[in-house]
Structure formats: structure tokens, C-alpha cells
Amino acid sequence: MDRFDVTIIGGGPVGLFGAALASLHGMKTKLIESLPLLGGQLYTLYPEKYVYDVAGFPKILAKDLAEQLIDQALRYHPTVCTNQTVENLEMLDDGAYRVHTSSEVHETRTIIITSGLGSFIPRxxxxxxxxxxxxxxxxxxxxxxxxxxxxxxxxxxxxxxxxxxxxxxxxxxxxxxxxxxxxxxxxxxxxxxxxxxxxxxxxxxxxxxxxxxxxxxxxxxxxxxxxxxxxxxxxxxxxxxALGFLPDLGALKNWGLDLEGSSITVDGPMRTNRPGIYAAGDVVAYEGKEKLIATGFGEIGNALGHIRGYLDPKKRGGLPHSSNIKIESP
Ligand SMILES: Cc1cc2nc3c(=O)[nH]c(=O)nc-3n(C[C@H](O)[C@H](O)[C@H](O)COP(=O)(O)OP(=O)(O)OC[C@H]3O[C@@H](n4cnc5c(N)ncnc54)[C@H](O)[C@@H]3O)c2cc1C
Structure with missing residues (x-):
């Protein structure tokens, strides 16, 4: 079975940006999304609304922001699996994980959970x-x-x-x-x-x-x-x-992660209590957490900076500036 460095669970804005960053920085990356479409809440809940608080976009329709994020993520060729809901987790003897979805099994050294609100259950x-x-x-x-x-x-x-x-x-x-x-x-x-x-x-x-x-x-x-x-x-x-949505972790709540309600508790580098499993975006809880796209982008950057060193101790110290990377194609 092909083993990935990072598997990101959830293709909302935070997971998409994570897929872009991880693959840009040379990590072998997989993104798994339960819906047929990527984009998370941007596409599913408010595609026609303008967003005004994402850096670099003074005003952008949510669905257009989703398109930009998808375009950015796909440039660096992560493996993307849609229509698959992540369900079970199996830890292997060497510390890597098998992730079981509704239709496949994936193998990965680290995981970032960016499952946001979960399966969008409306009130x-x-x-x-x-x-x-x-x-x-x-x-x-x-x-x-x-x-x-x-x-x-x-x-x-x-x-x-x-x-x-x-x-x-x-x-x-x-x-x-x-x-x-x-x-x-x-x-x-x-x-x-x-x-x-x-x-x-x-x-x-x-x-x-x-x-x-x-x-x-x-x-x-x-x-x-x-x-x-x-x-x-x-x-x-x-x-x-428009009565709101009930956050639901689904099967992920049985993974032995420390939870606060239906959110996953994380530390500064966005680590959960299980080694090699990180979380970012709307799904996480920590003191002062703001459920915004901008904060989710920062969180997944922190997670990947740490993961890079976790995967290869010689690369400890965070992500290098992207402006120093030589990009071949796009
Ligand atoms: C009406 C509305 C307006 C908003 N306006 C703004 C705004 O102006 N500015 C702002 O910053 N924020 C806004 N937000 C909040 C913003 O949309 C969220 O903070 C953001 O979407 C969080 O991104 P995420 O990637 O963490 O999660 P999500 O967008 O929730 O994406 C999570 C993805 O994970 C998938 N998933 C869940 N469980 C699984 C599983 N087990 N297996 C596989 N895939 C799974 C879901 O299908 C989903 O696609 C708004 C939210 C709403 C509802």
C-alpha cells in the first residue's frame, strides 16, 4: 500500500490550504473529503455570500474563494479522494496509521483533521x-x-x-x-x-x-x-x-482523542493527544479559538511546520519561506 507523509481529513478551506502547503513543501500528501465537492462550508453553506475578511481578498464570493483554494491546492498535485468518509483508525507497529474510509484504506505517517463542522447536520x-x-x-x-x-x-x-x-x-x-x-x-x-x-x-x-x-x-x-x-x-x-448546524465528529469521536464537546483539543503546534495526529480549523478547541478561515489557515501552517520536523528531525524549525522555493511548473 502506498504510504503518504500527511493525510488531511476534510476538504474545506483549511484542508485545501493544508494540501497546498504540504505538497508545496515536498510532503507526499493526500486529502480525503466525504462530499463529492471540495470547498467545505464555503460551497455547502454560503456559496453566494461575499467574504470580506480573508487576507488578500478585499471582497470575494465564497464559491470563488473555494475555487481559488482548489486551484492553489491542485497545483502541487496532492492525491485527492472525494466521496469518501473517514471512519476508523488503526495504528501500525511503526507508529504510522491506516485510515479506513467508507470505501478504501489509506496508509499515512501523519494525519491532520480538518473536518470542520463534520457532516453538516442542520438544526x-x-x-x-x-x-x-x-x-x-x-x-x-x-x-x-x-x-x-x-x-x-x-x-x-x-x-x-x-x-x-x-x-x-x-x-x-x-x-x-x-x-x-x-x-x-x-x-x-x-x-x-x-x-x-x-x-x-x-x-x-x-x-x-x-x-x-x-x-x-x-x-x-x-x-x-x-x-x-x-x-x-x-x-x-x-x-x-437558518437555525444553525450541529457540529458532529462522526466516527472520529471514537479515535481516543481528547475532546471539548464536539471539538478536538490541541496544543500550540496543533497536536492532538495522539502522536502524529494534528487538527486545525473549525474542529479544534483551545483557549481563544476564533472560528474563522484566516485563523484556520494559520493553524494548518503551524501544524505542517511541526509535521515537517516530525517526519524528518533534520527539518525541525518550521516551514521555510515559500519565496525561497524553486517552483518548476505553475
Ligand atoms: C453562513 C456562514 C458565513 C460565514 N462567513 C465567514 C466569513 O465571512 N469569514 C470567515 O472567516 N469565516 C466565515 N464563516 C466560517 C468559515 O466558513 C469556517 O470557519 C470555515 O469554513 C472552516 O473551515 P474548515 O476547513 O475548518 O471546515 P469546513 O469548511 O467545515 O470543512 C470541513 C470539511 O470536512 C469534511 N468532512 C467532515 N467530516 C469528514 C470525514 N469524516 N471524512 C471526510 N471528510 C469529512 C466536510 O464535508 C467538509 O467539506 C462562515 C460560516 C457560515 C456558516
């Missing part, structure tokens, strides 16, 4: 009738904005995701109703202000969806106002439920 809308309209009017994963052109859309939630989606969808939809069960929003107040002033957005606080109706597709939503217990029927072509 569900409570009414049982919601199940009937999934992808027939009710969406937990937001489709392209063009899908909502001229539609009447209800966005449910009170955090940044719900606020941002309501604002983005309002550019395409004929009408957006933002429904939140509390009186105040957890998200950015500036976005709340923009929504309040938007001519096609109405906001219903203290309200909750209690039923969904329609023949073959969603046609209306029943809302209750908790203040006076009155119900209202709202005609709607689509509901976007």
Missing part, C-alpha cells in the same frame, strides 16, 4: 409538516440566488446566517419575511438596520412557524405570535431555515 424546523416540503419549498442548504427570483420567501432564524441570507435573498425575491422567535437578534446590528430599511423585507419577531401547507409544493406558512397567541397564514414559495 431542523420543529413542525413535523416541514419534512414534507424539504427541497420542495423548504431549504436547509440555500440554493443559488436565481432560484428565488420573484418569489415570496420566509427566512427563519435570529443569528448572522439568517440575517445575511435575508439580505442576500431580498436582492432576488419579490418579498422576504424574516421570522424570529425572540425580540432581538443575535447577529450584527448593522445588518438588522439594513433589513429594517429594506423595501422588500418585513420582520416578524416573537413569532414562530407552527405549520407548513401546500399540495405538492410549499404554498403557505402558519405563524404564531407569542405575545398575543394570534396565528397568521403567510403565502410563501420558499422557506429558508
Amino acid at each position: 431542523k424546523l420543529p413542525p413535523p409538516s416541514a419534512e414534507r416540503y424539504i427541497d420542495r419549498g423548504i431549504y436547509y442548504f440555500v440554493p443559488a440566488m436565481s432560484h428565488f427570483q420573484g418569489q415570496r420567501v420566509v427566512v427563519v432564524g435570529g443569528g448572522d446566517s439568517a440575517l445575511d441570507w435575508a439580505l442576500a435573498i431580498a436582492e432576488a425575491a419579490s418579498q422576504v419575511t424574516l421570522v424570529h422567535r425572540r425580540g432581538d437578534f443575535r447577529g450584527q446590528q448593522e445588518t438588522v438596520r439594513q433589513l429594517q430599511e429594506h423595501p422588500r423585507v418585513s420582520i416578524r419577531t416573537f413569532s414562530e412557524c407552527i405549520d407548513f401547507q401546500g399540495s405538492t409544493r410549499l404554498e403557505s406558512v402558519v405563524l404564531v405570535d407569542h405575545r398575543d397567541k394570534t396565528t397568521h397564514v403567510l403565502v410563501a414559495d420558499a422557506v429558508v431555515a
Whole structure:
């Protein structure tokens, strides 16, 4: 079996940047992703939203950032396996690992876990009738904005995701109703202000969806106002439920790693408690951790600097500057 220096689990932004860095620095690198598409949350959760806080990109659509990261990673020819979920781990006598996925077995000297939120399990809308309209009017994963052109859309939630989606969808939809069960929003107040002033957005606080109706597709939503217990029927072509995602480590939680909730605890060089296993990005926990793309990029750089010395003690001391590397092709 072909043995790799580094196997990265999860092809989100952090795993992709890790694949670029590791292969750029001459490590024999493999990236394993459970979905058919690389890009992680950028592609799966908010492809049409702009990101403003990634260094070097003043403003970039999430899906375009994903494309840039994929392009950067593939330039240095890591082995990429998509459509495979990492499940079991086996430690070999010489300290290397066998990684068992849903369809293959891989051998590697070190592992970096960049599995982020895990398998993207959305928090569900409570009414049982919601199940009937999934992808027939009710969406937990937001489709392209063009899908909502001229539609009447209800966005449910009170955090940044719900606020941002309501604002983005309002550019395409004929009408957006933002429904939140509390009186105040957890998200950015500036976005709340923009929504309040938007001519096609109405906001219903203290309200909750209690039923969904329609023949073959969603046609209306029943809302209750908790203040006076009155119900209202709202005609709607689509509901976007932005209630957040439940982080889930899946089978990785049985690997004997030290955990804090569903996050993996790491030290400065991003080591877990198991030798040769590192973690970076949204999946990790340490004091002061910020779940941002930028921090994930730094973390995986730290991990790879350490891994380089772990693989070859003569190379201790971190990653050399890339500007000193002679790149042949791209
Ligand atoms: C709506 C929204 C807006 C955001 N906006 C910003 C922003 O403006 N700026 C910012 O910095 N951050 C933003 N974030 C956060 C940012 O997207 C995350 O910090 C980032 O995606 C974390 O990257 P990651 O690679 O660690 O994990 P993820 O992006 O979660 O990728 C993890 C990947 O691992 C895969 N995976 C999981 N388990 C396995 C397994 N067992 N086997 C194989 N593959 C597996 C998943 O399928 C996924 O592709 C936003 C998040 C959301 C939800």
C-alpha cells in the first residue's frame, strides 16, 4: 500500500490550504473529503455570500474563494479522494496509521483533521409538516440566488446566517419575511438596520412557524405570535431555515482523542493527544479559538511546520519561506 507523509481529513478551506502547503513543501500528501465537492462550508453553506475578511481578498464570493483554494491546492498535485468518509483508525507497529474510509484504506505517517463542522447536520424546523416540503419549498442548504427570483420567501432564524441570507435573498425575491422567535437578534446590528430599511423585507419577531401547507409544493406558512397567541397564514414559495448546524465528529469521536464537546483539543503546534495526529480549523478547541478561515489557515501552517520536523528531525524549525522555493511548473 502506498504510504503518504500527511493525510488531511476534510476538504474545506483549511484542508485545501493544508494540501497546498504540504505538497508545496515536498510532503507526499493526500486529502480525503466525504462530499463529492471540495470547498467545505464555503460551497455547502454560503456559496453566494461575499467574504470580506480573508487576507488578500478585499471582497470575494465564497464559491470563488473555494475555487481559488482548489486551484492553489491542485497545483502541487496532492492525491485527492472525494466521496469518501473517514471512519476508523488503526495504528501500525511503526507508529504510522491506516485510515479506513467508507470505501478504501489509506496508509499515512501523519494525519491532520480538518473536518470542520463534520457532516453538516442542520438544526431542523420543529413542525413535523416541514419534512414534507424539504427541497420542495423548504431549504436547509440555500440554493443559488436565481432560484428565488420573484418569489415570496420566509427566512427563519435570529443569528448572522439568517440575517445575511435575508439580505442576500431580498436582492432576488419579490418579498422576504424574516421570522424570529425572540425580540432581538443575535447577529450584527448593522445588518438588522439594513433589513429594517429594506423595501422588500418585513420582520416578524416573537413569532414562530407552527405549520407548513401546500399540495405538492410549499404554498403557505402558519405563524404564531407569542405575545398575543394570534396565528397568521403567510403565502410563501420558499422557506429558508437558518437555525444553525450541529457540529458532529462522526466516527472520529471514537479515535481516543481528547475532546471539548464536539471539538478536538490541541496544543500550540496543533497536536492532538495522539502522536502524529494534528487538527486545525473549525474542529479544534483551545483557549481563544476564533472560528474563522484566516485563523484556520494559520493553524494548518503551524501544524505542517511541526509535521515537517516530525517526519524528518533534520527539518525541525518550521516551514521555510515559500519565496525561497524553486517552483518548476505553475
Ligand atoms: C453562513 C456562514 C458565513 C460565514 N462567513 C465567514 C466569513 O465571512 N469569514 C470567515 O472567516 N469565516 C466565515 N464563516 C466560517 C468559515 O466558513 C469556517 O470557519 C470555515 O469554513 C472552516 O473551515 P474548515 O476547513 O475548518 O471546515 P469546513 O469548511 O467545515 O470543512 C470541513 C470539511 O470536512 C469534511 N468532512 C467532515 N467530516 C469528514 C470525514 N469524516 N471524512 C471526510 N471528510 C469529512 C466536510 O464535508 C467538509 O467539506 C462562515 C460560516 C457560515 C456558516
